[in-house]
Amino acid sequence: MKPNAAALAQGLIRCHGCGHLSKPTRLSRKCRVCGNYLHARIPHSVQRTTALLSSSYALYIPANIFPIMTVMQLGVTEQHTILGGIMALIDKDMMPIAILVLVASILVPLLKLLGISLLLLNVHYRWQRNARLWTKLYRVIAFVGRWSMLDIFMISILVAVVDLGGVSKVIAGPASTAFAAVVVLTMFAAKSFDPRLIWDNQLE
Amino acid sequence: MKNIKLDACPECDLLLNQSSPEIGEKALCPRCGYLLYRPRKQSVERTLALSIAGFIIIFPANLLPLIGMKLLGNSHEGTLWSGVMGLFNEGMWAVAVLVLMSSILFPLTNIILSFLISAHLYFNKPNKYLGSWMRWLQHLDEWAMLEVYTLGIIVACVKLAADADLILGFGLYAFVALLVITAMLASSLDAYLFWKHIARLHEA
Ligand SMILES: [Zn+2]
Ligand SMILES: [Zn+2]
Numbered sequence: 001m002k003p004n005a006a007a008l009a010q011g012l013i014r015c016h017g018c019g020h021l022s023k024p025t026r027l028s029r030k031c032r033v034c035g036n037y038l039h040a041r042i043p044h045s046v047q048r049t050t051a052l053l054s055s056s057y058a059l060y061i062p063a064n065i066f067p068i069m070t071v072m073q074l075g076v077t078e079q080h081t082i083l084g085g086i087m088a089l090i091d092k093d094m095m096p097i098a099i100l101v102l103v104a105s106i107l108v109p110l111l112k113l114l115g116i117s118l119l120l121l122n123v124h125y126r127w128q129r130n131a132r133l134w135t136k137l138y139r140v141i142a143f144v145g146r147w148s149m150l151d152i153f154m155i156s157i158l159v160a161v162v163d164l165g166g167v168s169k170v171i172a173g174p175a176s177t178a179f180a181a182v183v184v185l186t187m188f189a190a191k192s193f194d195p196r197l198i199w200d201n202q203l204e
Numbered sequence: 205m206k207n208i209k210l211d212a213c214p215e216c217d218l219l220l221n222q223s224s225p226e227i228g229e230k231a232l233c234p235r236c237g238y239l240l241y242r243p244r245k246q247s248v249e250r251t252l253a254l255s256i257a258g259f260i261i262i263f264p265a266n267l268l269p270l271i272g273m274k275l276l277g278n279s280h281e282g283t284l285w286s287g288v289m290g291l292f293n294e295g296m297w298a299v300a301v302l303v304l305m306s307s308i309l310f311p312l313t314n315i316i317l318s319f320l321i322s323a324h325l326y327f328n329k330p331n332k333y334l335g336s337w338m339r340w341l342q343h344l345d346e347w348a349m350l351e352v353y354t355l356g357i358i359v360a361c362v363k364l365a366a367d368a369d370l371i372l373g374f375g376l377y378a379f380v381a382l383l384v385i386t387a388m389l390a391s392s393l394d395a396y397l398f399w400k401h402i403a404r405l406h407e408a
Contacts, residue, residue: 005235007212007219014212017339018399021212033403034335073367089363097362100355135215135236146349149306153349153356154363156303159290160282161273161364168275168368172296180299187346199216199236 006200013038042194046123052189053116059178059185060113067173069155074167081175082106082151104150105179112148112186115141119193126201138195145187152180213238240396247394248325248401254389255319258382262315265382266308268375271361275368283375284308284353310348311386317341318389321398330405338398345390350383 007014007021014021017036024038031038042048067079080088082105089098115137121127122134155172162170209222216236223231223241230242244250265284272281282290284307291300317337324331357376364370 005219006217007210008217010219012210012212012219014214014217017342018335018402019211019214019396020399020403021210033399033406034339036335036339092366094362094366097359101359104355131216132236135238138215146346147352147355149349149352150355150359152299152303153307153353154359156287156291156299156307157270157282157356157360158363159294160284160287161271161280161360163280163282163290164273164275164278167278171294172291172299176296177298180302184302191346195215195236196217199218 006196008040008200013040016042041196041200042192045192045194045197046120048192049116049189050120052185052192053113053120056113056182056185056189059181060109063175063178063182066175066178068151068175068179069158069173070171071162072169072171079173082179085151101151101154104147108144108148109182109186112141112145112190116186116189116193119195119198123197123201128201128203131198131202134198135195138190138193138198142190145183145190148183148186149180152176152183211240213240242394243397244392244394247392247397248322250392251318251322251389252326254385254392255315255322258315258385258389259319261378261382261385262312264378265375268378269371269373270357270375270379271364271373272371273364273368274371279371281371281373283373284379306347306349307353310344311350311382313344314341314348314386315389317344318393322393325398325401325405328405330408334402334405338395338402342395348386350379350386354379354383 011023012021013024015031015034015036015038017031018034020031020033022032022038029038030036064082066081068082068085069080071078071080086098086102089101119134119138155176158170159172162168211220211222212218213220213233213236215238216233218233218235225231225241225243227243227245231240232238233240267283267285269281269283272279288300288304291303317340321334321337321341324334361370
């Protein structure tokens with residue numbers, strides 16, 4: 001790989017909005033095509049990602065210990081946490097759906113939290129190996145983020161459908177707000193992380 | 205700056221010669237493997253047609269009942285909208301707003317923006333807002349989550365079918381049609397080509 005392969009080393013900045021490559025002068029810091037401000041890297045990428053990630057970690061706890069929904073059926077009230085809901089699905093022999101919810105509500109959020117933490121460590125300690133693989137990890141995290149909304153959407157549908165007066169009713173629990181916040185905050189964290197930082201640290 | 209025919213990879217900032225692959229081919233970043241460019245056939249025309257179709261189908265998909273349940277002689281049906289209202293009435297306004305945005309507002313905004321942009325490009329009409337529309341479209345794309353909502357519907361159906369009779373509403377068919385149209389819309393919209401086209405209109 002030739003040295004100074006980065007556009008930035010040549011004084012060129014790729015517009016974050018439209019991809020147009022330009023050489024900013026002191027007079028114009030705006031993109032000629034779309035009018036976006038030109039930044040070589042996402043401003044304060046590491047700080048913002050760290051802040052968003054810490055908030056997600058904090059909210060991940062209430063999201064998992066409080067009930068995410070309450071089901072009332074024929075006078076019996078049942079409260080489910082995220083994990084409890086998955087257990088209930090396994091008890092009812094609905095394995096494929098249980099696995100689906102397990103992946104979307106437990107594994108994906110964990111992968112995102114740990115994955116973004118590792119990316120931040122990578123940038124901080126300037127790890128030199130497997131930059132391509134780290135970029136792949138970033139891509140996976142950015143791609144899977146939205147699928148965690150599955151549980152929230154399912155609750156929204158159940159709230160709409162299961163409303164038969166005293167016979168049965170579904171109410172969203174306090175964990176749903178915390179869980180939704182985790183999903184949104186980790187999506188923002190992934191978005192504010194700049195994968196080019198991984199490559200900027202590669203010596204050679 | 206003389207007419208530069210260079211590009212930079214958005215994920216590793218590698219300086220590249222501008223490539224223009226044929227339709228059906230794709231250009232990958234040689235360093236990090238990022239999918240730089242995959243040209244689409246008749247991108248502007250298809251985006252225009254699909255956004256019109258999407259705009260028509262989004263109303264029945266949002267307002268007609270998706271699914272319903274029958275239990276002990278009582279029956280109740282839910283729509284996308286009543287799910288949002290149900291959450292709101294239970295005091296879960298943050299979750300309600302998130303569901304409203306990701307399943308109704310952002311898909312609608314995406315369709316409207318795709319229509320506005322592709323219509324301007326189709327008729328070669330410059331507009332000073334084209335750049336900001338395109339930027340908004342790229343930002344909001346990730347937050348319109350119809351495919352995740354579909355998965356939520358499937359999980360909700362399986363859960364409901366265990367204790368009650370399931371009713372599939374007409375809105376569900378409209379919703380599936382909307383899902384297919386927005387997926388086709390996302391894959392027909394060639395952002396690289398659109399930006400190049402917008403840049404040309406600006407210069408003319
Ligand atoms: Zn730009
Ligand atoms: Zn690259």
